[in-house]
Amino acid sequence: MLTIKNLNKTYPNGTQALNDVNLSLEKGMFGLLGPNGAGKSTLMRTIATLQLADSGTIDFDGIDVFKHPGELRKILGYLPQDFGVYPKVSAKMMLDHIARVKGITNSQERKGYVADLLHKVNLYKFRDRNLGDYSGGMRQRFGIAQALLGNPKLIIVDEPTAGLDPLERNRFHNLLSELGENAVVILSTHIVDDVTNLCQNMAVFNEGKILVQGNPQELSNTLNGKVFKKRIDKSELETLENEFTILSNYLRAGQFYVNVYAESNPGEGFEVINNDLEDFYFYCINKKEQEEVTV
Numbered sequence: 001m002l003t004i005k006n007l008n009k010t011y012p013n014g015t016q017a018l019n020d021v022n023l024s025l026e027k028g029m030f031g032l033l034g035p036n037g038a039g040k041s042t043l044m045r046t047i048a049t050l051q052l053a054d055s056g057t058i059d060f061d062g063i064d065v066f067k068h069p070g071e072l073r074k075i076l077g078y079l080p081q082d083f084g085v086y087p088k089v090s091a092k093m094m095l096d097h098i099a100r101v102k103g104i105t106n107s108q109e110r111k112g113y114v115a116d117l118l119h120k121v122n123l124y125k126f127r128d129r130n131l132g133d134y135s136g137g138m139r140q141r142f143g144i145a146q147a148l149l150g151n152p153k154l155i156i157v158d159e160p161t162a163g164l165d166p167l168e169r170n171r172f173h174n175l176l177s178e179l180g181e182n183a184v185v186i187l188s189t190h191i192v193d194d195v196t197n198l199c200q201n202m203a204v205f206n207e208g209k210i211l212v213q214g215n216p217q218e219l220s221n222t223l224n225g226k227v228f229k230k231r232i233d234k235s236e237l238e239t240l241e242n243e244f245t246i247l248s249n250y251l252r253a254g255q256f257y258v259n260v261y262a263e264s265n266p267g268e269g270f271e272v273i274n275n276d277l278e279d280f281y282f283y284c285i286n287k288k289e290q291e292e293v294t295v
């Protein structure tokens with residue numbers, strides 16, 4: 001349904017944010033996972049017709065997105081990374097306004113539609129509260145409501161859970177997971193758990209490039225038996241870095257650990273672990289000097 005071919009973008013300051021991006025997506029939740037500065041927002045904004053690429057094509061259900069941006073906008077729902085709200089306007093009034101802009105001119109129809117949406121994102125109770133008085137999680141749910149206006153076929157959400165507490169994040173996840181049943185949903189994030197929890201399909205993205213694409217569990221499984229953990233003294237880290245492919249270092253209950261990638265047990269003190277998507281993600285990012293990750 002969404003096909004991106006040979007997409008390139010270099011900003012005037014010389015930063016190459018998109019480097020020959022190719023992607024093919026069908027209905028469902030797709031996770032675009034990458035570190036800060038990888039180029040995720042550039043890709044999201046380009047798909048959402050807010051900026052142009054230097055070269056390449058994007059096709060959604062037969063619409064050439066660069067030639068007919070207006071056609072795409074009719075079926076697009078977009079929650080940008082920096083989603084601002086008018087603080088002195090209520091959720092109900094704001095959604096009503098956006099619905100009118102999106103062409104729902106009949107006021108009775110609009111009223112019912114907005115009420116449905118507010119129920120869906122669990123904000124009906126707070127419909128008359130000013131958006132400026134919403135919590136971060138409520139604002140994000142409002143953001144989803146506005147992105148859902150007009151039953152979009154393509155939904156883009158850019159780093160939506162950063163800053164949400166675990167409860168709000170859960171609520172937000174439940175809401176997002178419903179969307180993938182009827183639309184192509186692209187979730188751009190640097191939070192590995194969001195992708196593990198929500199997505200059937202994902203790509204690791206870094207330095208403007210898709211490093212690998214596939215099912216999160218299957219990708220993670222490719223490292224089975226090859227990730228080893230060791231408790232170390234923090235001072236040993238530098239030496240270990242020269243010797244091994246370190247995926248991550250972290251604290252657990254005040255103790256310092258490293259996760260290492262190796263074909264077989266690298267030696268004393270190391271134990272094989274039940275590796276997860278985070279290990280796979282770090283593995284890909286560490287391999288950044290390579291064109292593509294072989295799985």
Ligand SMILES: Nc1ncnc2c1ncn2[C@@H]1O[C@H](COP(=O)(O)OP(=O)(O)OP(=O)(O)O)[C@@H](O)[C@H]1O
Pocket residue numbers: 011012013015016017034035036037038039040041042043081190
């Ligand atoms: N308007 C711009 N002009 C110049 N460089 C830009 C512009 N927008 C983004 N960049 C650069 O392009 C690269 C990709 O940025 P982008 O915001 O797309 O990444 P990202 O993956 O969304 O990062 P983050 O997770 O931090 O939001 C970065 O190096 C960034 O500094």
